[in-house]
Amino acid sequence: MGLFDSSEDDGPANTLATSARGESVTSDILTVTTKRIESDYLQVKPLIEVLEEDEQPQHFFFNINKGIQKDGEAVGDGVTNENRSLCLVTDQRVLLFANGNEGMSIPYTTVKAAKSKSGLTKAKLTIVTNAAEYEMYVSQNKDELDNAADYIQSQVNAADETDEATGLETIPDFKRIWDESDDEESLSLNERQPASDEPRGDYVTTERLKKIVDILDNDEVVHFLTRGSTVDVEGSGAGDSLFGDDRSRKSGTRGYVRAVVTDRRVAVKVPQFLGNDERSVPYSNITSVDLDTGLVNKRLTLQTPGQTYHIEAQEPGKDELRDITRFIRGKISEANQPDVVQADSSDPEPLEQLEKLKDLHDQGVVSDEEFEDKKSDLLDKI
Structure with a gap:
């Protein structure tokens, strides 16, 4: 299909654009691969050649340097990035593209929910599957965001459910945006999850375990995970800051702040540009745990004899956070049980x-x- 032929009034690209729900879908968007001055759309082939024969595009979004996020980790981001990150919403799926030559799609049969958020400075579309959460910041056509999210949700409601784990499908001729773990790695990560009769959070998945596995001991078992943006450390010379005397705030500059609740401790990973900031709090050092479920933020607070850790937890939900609080309290109680010394009789039987x-x-x-x-x-x- 020629680039200019497909844009003619009676061409297929124009027909698709005319039938789209949003004005963001144009024949130019569907057929062009490079624009003057502006960054590339795609390097491999135009969007119209990615579509299935009976597939109808409905909404189109892009951003230049924020990339596409999967559970808070961005691909195709950075001010030096030369390619736009794209999102095309069709009647069958959501297509995501990064770096000009990477692409994957999310069929509606694997989507749990779609959300939109529009502010004065930021707007984004969020797609939630059983295994991960995908976010796409939007640079234009923000007025279509709510309609796009509502449309995706309506298609999800009409689709048949499936047990597919990730919800991701490859796109011919494009590299994968995210690599799926092989069977051996998945097995290793699954071994870190507790037995069926032990406490375990619904937010714990193999994909999310990958984000924190590097800070775990070899035989450590994960019961719960949280995800937020900050962790505040208070006491014992934490430092003076805008957040209070002797209190400092750590924020993730390369992704979300994640806390992992294991069989032996609570560990926090703060991703930074030059490595990670890691904190480890064994249960024997924790004197109390509290949960704040405010209107804006949810926080777990761990009190130790020296410092207090305020861990923001945007995810999971309040019910699971209450389970986490109860679990930690139980571990504190176990860790502080006095050792029972058995009498050692020196007399033979x-x-x-x-x-x-x-x-x-x-x-x-x-x-x-x-x-x-x-x-x-x-x-x-x-």
């Missing part, structure tokens, strides 16, 4: 003493009278 007594009697060391007296005492103990 009566039968053993009786055998030794007989040996001594046979050797003539113990007289007949002594043997009978001791034998009678030991038999009474048996």
Whole structure:
């Protein structure tokens, strides 16, 4: 299909654009791969050649340097990025593109929910599946965001449910945006999750475990996960800041702040441009745990003898955060149980003493009278 032919009034691109729900879909958007001055749309082929034969595009969004986020980790972001990140909403799926040559799609059969958020400076579309959350910041056509989210949700409601884990599908001729773990890695991560009869949060998935596995010990078991933007550390020389005396705030500059609640501690990972800031709080050091479920933010607060950790938890929901609080309190109680020392008797068992007594009697060391007296005492103990 020629670039200009497809844009003609009676061409297929114009027909698709005319039938679209949003004005963001134009014949130019569907057919162009490079624009003057502006960044590339796609390097591989135009959007119209990605569509299935009977697929109808409905809304189109892009951003230049924020990329596409999967559980808070961005692909195609950065001020030096040369390619736009794209999102095309069709009647069958949501297509995502990054770096000009990477693309994947999310069929509606695997979507749980679609959300939109528009502000004075930021606007984004969020697609939630069973395994991950995908976010696309929008640079234009913000007035279509709410309609696009409502349309996706209506298509989700009409679609048949499926048990597919990730909801991602490859797009021919495009590289994968996100690599799926192989069976061995998935098995290893699943082994870190508790047994079926032990507490476990619904927010814990293999995909999310990948984000924090590097800060775990080899045999550490994960019961719960949280995700937020900040962790405040208060006390013991934390430092003076806008957030209070002797209190400092750590924010993730390369992704979300994640806390992991394991069988032995609460660990926090704060992704930074030059590495990670990691905090570890064993249950034996925690004196109390509290939960703040305010209108704006939800926070877990861990009190230790030296410092207090205020961990923002945008995810999971309030019910699971209450489960986390109860779980930590139980672990605190276990960690502070006094050690029970079993009495170690140095006296041999009566039968053993009786055998030794007989040996001594046979050797003539113990007289007949002594043997009978001791034998009678030991038999009474048996």
